[in-house]
Amino acid sequence: MRIVFMGTPRVAALSLQRLLNSPHAVAGVVTQPDRPAGRGQKPAPSPVRAVAEKHGVAVLAPEKIRDPAFLDALTAWSPDVIVVVAYGRILPRQILELAPHGCLNVHYSLLPKYRGAAPVAWAVVNGEEKSGVTTMHLVEKMDAGPILLQRGIALTADETTASLQEKLAPLGADLLLETLAGIAAGTVTPKTQDEAAATYAPMIKKEDGVIDWSLPAAAIERRVRGFAPWPTAYTHFDGALLKIHRARVVESEKAPPGEVVRADRSGLWVAAGAGALALEEVQLENRKRVSSAEFLNGSRIEKGARLGPG
C-alpha cells in the first residue's frame, strides 16, 4: 500500500524503519519541526525525520497542522492509508478522512485502558501486570477509535517506562505490519471500544516527579520506575535536587515520612508513609548518577536528615 507516515520520537522511528524495509511504499513522512534540544539549545531533527532523511524519503514538518500548503502537499502524496505513531498533535477531521483507508494508529497500551499521551508511564506507575500495543483507526475523540489488532506483554517487577518502551516499540512495529497486511487482505475487523472500560493516561508533567514521602513506599517505588527516564522521581536534600533512579521497598521502624532512617554501609533508607525506601541509585544536581554507597562516601548525609521540600 501507499503510505504516509506521521510520527516524531524514537519509538515511532522504529515503526517507520520497519515500513521502509517492507514492500509498502512510503510516499512521505510528516513529523514535528526541529526543536531546540539539549544543552546549547540547538534545533535538532526528530528521530523520525532522521530515519526518513537517511532513506531519502520526502519529509514535511509543518508548524501548523492546518496550514493549507501542508494539507495540499499531503493530499498530493495520495496515500492509501496514513499511519500515525506518536506524532504529537491532534489531527483535524480533514486529515482523518484524507486517505481511503483513513488514519491507522499504533497506541502503546491495551485500549480502551490508558487512552492519552503517556500510556506506558502510567501503566508502570499503577503497577499493571500487563500492557501491550493496539492498532486502531483514528477518530476525532482521543484514542477512542475502533480497534483492529492488539497484542499484550507482561511487565517485569523492575519494569521502567524506558524498558517497557524498548519492548513495546518493536511489538508495535510488528503489529503495524500485520495490521496493514490484514487491511489489504480484508481480514481484520474493526471492533468498537468498550467506553465503560476506558481509562486515561494524561501527559506527564515535570512536577509529577516530585516525591511525596507520605505515600506508601511501594507506590513511591513504582513512580521511580514509571518516571524513568523522564521526569525522574526526585526530592531535595539540603536544598539541592536529588534524583532517585533506583530504589527498593524495605520494612523499617516508624519514622516521619522523608526522614533518613539509615545512612551507613547497610544502606540509605528513607521512611515513607508505609514502610521505607532503600535508595540504590541516586543523582545529586550537577553530578553523575551514583550508587547509594558512592553517594554516602562523598556526602555528609546522616540518619535523621530530612528529604523533601524545605
Added chain:
RNA sequence: CGCGGGGUGGAGCAGUCUGGUAGCUCGCAAGGCUCAUAACCUUGAGGUCCCGGGUUCAAAUCCCGGCCCCGCAA
C-alpha cells in the same frame, strides 16, 4: 553564543573565595583480632590536582585558551 555546576590516588567527595608540605569516606595490599560478620585494630601501596599557556619566589588554588562530564531548560 539559552542559564548554571563540575573535572583532585581505583570510586565518591573536601580543599580553590583569603596561593605556601594533598585531606575525608570507601576500595585495594599486608599483618592482627574474632566462633563469626558489608565487623574491628595496625601498617602500607597508589596522585601529571583534565590539557596548554600566563602571573608569582611559590599555583589544585589567580588570569587566558581548549577538551570532557552533569543539572536546569526544551
